[in-house]
Amino acid sequence: MALSLLSRSLAGLLVESSSITHQRTFSVSAVAAAIQKMTRVRVVDNSSLGNTPYHRAPRVIHVYTQNGIGKVGDKVLLAIKGQKKKALIVGHKMPGDRMTPRFDSNNVVLIEDNGNPTGTRIKVPIPTHLRKHEGEYSKVLAIASAFV
Amino acid sequence: MRIEKCYFCSGPVYPGHGMMFVRNDCKSFRFCRSKCHKNFKKKRNPRKTRWTKAFRKASGKELTVDNALEFEKRRNMPVKYNRAIWDKTVEAMKRVEEIKRKRQARFIMNRLKKGIQLKKEEDIVEVKKNIHLIKAPHAGKAKQLEAKMVQKLQEDVDMADEDL
Numbered sequence: 001m002a003l004s005l006l007s008r009s010l011a012g013l014l015v016e017s018s019s020i021t022h023q024r025t026f027s028v029s030a031v032a033a034a035i036q037k038m039t040r041v042r043v044v045d046n047s048s049l050g051n052t053p054y055h056r057a058p059r060v061i062h063v064y065t066q067n068g069i070g071k072v073g074d075k076v077l078l079a080i081k082g083q084k085k086k087a088l089i090v091g092h093k094m095p096g097d098r099m100t101p102r103f104d105s106n107n108v109v110l111i112e113d114n115g116n117p118t119g120t121r122i123k124v125p126i127p128t129h130l131r132k133h134e135g136e137y138s139k140v141l142a143i144a145s146a147f148v
Numbered sequence: 149m150r151i152e153k154c155y156f157c158s159g160p161v162y163p164g165h166g167m168m169f170v171r172n173d174c175k176s177f178r179f180c181r182s183k184c185h186k187n188f189k190k191k192r193n194p195r196k197t198r199w200t201k202a203f204r205k206a207s208g209k210e211l212t213v214d215n216a217l218e219f220e221k222r223r224n225m226p227v228k229y230n231r232a233i234w235d236k237t238v239e240a241m242k243r244v245e246e247i248k249r250k251r252q253a254r255f256i257m258n259r260l261k262k263g264i265q266l267k268k269e270e271d272i273v274e275v276k277k278n279i280h281l282i283k284a285p286h287a288g289k290a291k292q293l294e295a296k297m298v299q300k301l302q303e304d305v306d307m308a309d310e311d312l
Binding site for chain 2: 091095098099100101102103104105123124125146148
């Protein structure tokens with residue numbers, strides 16, 4: 001009986017101490033962000049809209065995914081030269097899946113609403129794992145000259 | 149599937165290992181592990197980092213020019229598939245690998261042979277310097293003196309004989 005009392009008090013103490021420590025700790029959720037709203041991106045195709053200089057860099061204003069995070073292969077809405085344009089993400093600075101390359105800049109290819117690319121050539125290397133979206137982005141893959 | 153070379157240490161990068169980085173000048177770098185990746189980010193020169201193969205080859209510590217190494221160079225001409233060629237190539241690869249290893253080992257052995265000779269010279273110098281630990285300084289002097297005197301006496305006797 002004494003033992004059970006002891007164990008109960010110990011348990012009570014433990015609970016109290018855990019609650020105390022629980023109050024002290026705070027939750028840190030890793031922000032798994034790659035490309036989100038307001039990120040400045042680099043247009044890598046040879047379209048005129050992407051290559052003419054403007055005093056403001058092209059920025060993402062909407063990401064077409066469930067959470068607002070854009071990874072390689074996601075579509076985004078860009079604000080370029082005062083216009084809205086859709087684009088496809090082809091590389092980001094954030095380390096992604098294993099076996100996918102990491103790029104030195106957030107690269108993007110301008111795209112129409114039906115998925116056709118605006119430019120005619122992409123000189124920057126494109127990750128090969130975009131090929132699994134062969135149906136949607138086949139035209140973009142067709143104009144890419146280097147794969148990585 | 150291809151076993152790539154790490155940019156920093158020149159080691160093999162097997163599929164599923166390592167990391168790849170694409171720079172904005174479209175040059176891609178593969179790393180076998182985070183050690184090499186971190187050194188690269190610190191802007192270290194692999195030709196000056198002593199543990200890399202690049203350093204060893206650049207400073208002549210390993211075999212650089214050899215016919216066996218020519219096989220590893222990348223060729224940009226695709227070869228038309230032919231089963232016989234495929235089989236022969238696999239066998240040839242094994243033999244070439246064997247030969248290459250032997251040549252590399254022999255190169256390193258030859259390089260290290262100099263060390264044996266230097267060590268011997270060093271040992272001789274050391275013994276001469278510390279001979280007092282092995283032999284007392286005036287250990288055989290008395291006997292030497294005696295032998296000398298005996299020889300001198302003998303010479304005198306011989307000269308006397310000649311005169312006579």
